[in-house]
Amino acid sequence: MVKLSNYFLFTKREDPAEAEVISHKLMLRANMIKKLSSGIYLFLPVGWRIFKKLEAIIREEMNKAGAFEIYMPAVHPATLWRQTGRWDIYGNEMLKFTDRNGRECCFGPTHEEVVTWLAAQEVKSWRDLPFTLYQIQVKFRDEIRPRFGVMRSREFIMKDAYSFGKSQDELNEAYDSMYKAYWRIFSRCDLDFKVVEADTGAIGGADSHEFIVLANTGESKIVYCPRCGWAANTERAELKEFKFKKAKYTEKKEINTGEAKTVEEVAKKLETDPSEIAKSVVFTVTFKSKNGEFYDENVMCVVRGDREVNEIKVQNFLSKLKDETVMGLKMYTGEDLPFGNIGPLGFDGMILLDNSLKFIDYFIVGANKEGYHITGIKAGDLKGDNYHWGDFAEAKAGDVCPKCGEALNESRGIEVGHIFKLGIKYSEKLGATFVDKDGKEKPIIMGCYGIGVARTVASIIEQKADKFGCIFPHTVSPFTVGVIDLKANNESSAVALNLYQNLKAKLFNPAILAEDVLLDDRDESPGVKFADADLMGVAYQVVVGRSFVKEGKVELKVRETGERLKISPEEVVDKITEFINHKNKSIEERIRSCPLT
RNA sequence: CGGGGCGUAGCUCAGUCCGGUUAGAGCGCUGGCUUCGGGAGCCAGAGGUCGCAGGUUCGACUCCUGUCGCCCCGACCA
Structure with a gap:
C-alpha cells in the first residue's frame, strides 16, 4: 500500500543551498536522497524505487546477454592490488586502511583484481571458457572533489561485469554483446546518448567505448561527426589532419616580443593569428620504473597556437615510449626557464611535437631567451633524437573528422557506461591462465564493463527535468x-x-x-x-x-x-x-x- | 593540495562590519476555525547551548586564535 498519508516522504519547497545542478536539487527536494557526508548519500523510498527499477532493467539485460550475477566483497587485501601494481597507481583515490592484525586493506574502487583472482582460482582448461560475470555492488573512490550529488559521489553502486575468454574473437564477441546490452539499457531509460571512443585511464587496456548522456552540465566533453557518426571523448579523439594555415612571417629571424608572453599576447603584438605561434608547455612527469623506483623528468610539449595540449595523450605516449608507468604530470614550475619565451629549439630534454604543427607552413617559437621569439620555423627544422612527433592536441568543434573529413561538433555529457577490452593485463599479473587445446598454458583474455547506476538516474533527471x-x-x-x-x-x-x-x-x-x-x-x-x-x-x-x-x-x-x-x-x-x-x-x-x- | 565562501529553528535566509535587555523573518511543524483544481486564509502555539573549543571583555551570535564540517573555484596551456 503506497498511501501518501502514511508514506515516508518529506518533499521540500525550496532548493537546498548545497546543490548546484538541477538533478541534485530535484533529488534532494523530492526527498529521493539525503546527504550524510560529502559524497556519501542515503537513498530514501522514492529514490530507491527509481534505483531498483533501473537495477532490474540492468539485471535483466545482463542476464539476457548471458552474464552470471555474483557478489564480491567491498574490502580487499592489499596483496592483490600490489600484484597488479595498482596499490600505488590508484593513489589517494583508493581508501586504504589497516585491520586489527596489521594487514593492509582497501575499500575496493573497482573489482578487476578480485574477479581475476577468482578466475585464477577456478579456471583450468579451455573448456571452462568463455564466460562473463557481473555484480551490482558498492564501490568507494575517494574523489578529490565529490560533486553534483550522486553524480560524482565517493560511495556509489556500480554494475560491473567482467568477461573471460580464450581468444581475441571471444573477447570481441563478449564486448559486442555488452555494447548491445548497454544500448538496450540506456534506451529503456529513454535517454538521448552517444557511444564514443574513449581513453582507457587507470583501468587500462586497448579498445574502449563510453556511453555518454548528452547534457550541458556533464563533466565529459565529446566530439562527434554529423555526417558519418564517428564520436569520441575529446581526451581520446585521434586527430589526423587539421585545417591548413598560411603563415605571415616566413623569414627565419629572432625578434623582440617584449612583454608578450601568452599565445594571444604574442599573436596580437605580431598582428597575426594565434595558430602561427607554437605553444610550448613543459611538464614534470613522474615515472615509475620497472624496479619500482619513482623519478621525475621534464618534458616539453608543443602544439599549434590554436590548440590545447591533451595531457592524457601525452601520458599515454610517454608510457608506451618508455614502457614504464606514468604516475602523473604537473606543469613545470622551476624558476630557470623564461616562461612565455620557451621553445623547442635548444630545450634540454624530451620534446613532443603535435601533428598540428605540420598544418602550417611556418610558425613562431619561443627563443628560450627573455623577451624573444623566432619566426619562420618549419616542421622540418625540428629534428633530432629528443624530438617525437605525435598526436598530443585536444579535439574541439570544427576539427576535421578523422574518418570522413567533415567538421566535427562538440558536446558535453555525462559518462554513464564504460566498456573496455582489457586483454591480458590483469590475467597475466595474477596468473589467471588456462591450458589451451595445444596443451600450452595461456593467460585469459578479459574485458570489463561498468555502469554507474545512481549516476544514470541523475542523468535522466538532468536531461529531462522541467520547471x-x-x-x-x-x-x-x-x-x-x-x-x-x-x-x-x-x-x-x-x-x-x-x-x-x-x-x-x-x-x-x-x-x-x-x-x-x-x-x-x-x-x-x-x-x-x-x-x-x-x-x-x-x-x-x-x-x-x-x-x-x-x-x-x-x-x-x-x-x-x-x-x-x-x-x-x-x-x-x-x-x-x-x-x-x-x-x-x-x-x-x-x-x-x-x-x- | 592551494584559493574563496559559508556554518544562526526541520528548510531558505536576515542580524555579525561598528560587542550591550527576552536572537528575527518566510516556509515547514502542532492545535482550532474557514477553504478545497496548481505549493490556501485567519487565530493560537511549539521549536535555538548562534558548528565546536579556547581567548579578549564588566558583557561575545558579533572581536581574536584554533578546530571540525559543508559548498564553490583552481590545481591545465605561462
Missing part, C-alpha cells in the same frame, strides 16, 4: 501511476481508492516487489498534491476532483508531455496501458537503431 520537477519514462518512474484524490466529495474518495486498487493489481512490479501505483490521500490542498506528483516525476497522474463531481469523469495527465484527458474511471486502466504501449514502441525503435545487430 515542475523530474520527468521519467514509466520504466524508471518511482510510480508509474499516481492517483490523486482531491476529496471533492464523499463519493470521489471511494472512486479514487477503487481506481488505486484496480491499478495496483494490474501494475504490480516484480522489480521492486511492490505495486507501482501511488495514492495521494493526504489532507492537503490540490496545489500541494499536483506539485509533489510532478516533482517526483510520477509518469501518469489520475486526478479525481472537480470534473468527477460535475461530469463523473477523472483526469489523466501524462507527466512527460503535459497532455490531459478527461475520461470515465472505467477507461483509466486501458488508456494508461495504451500510453505505456506507445512509449514502449518508441523505446523499441531506439533499441533497434543500435549500430551493432
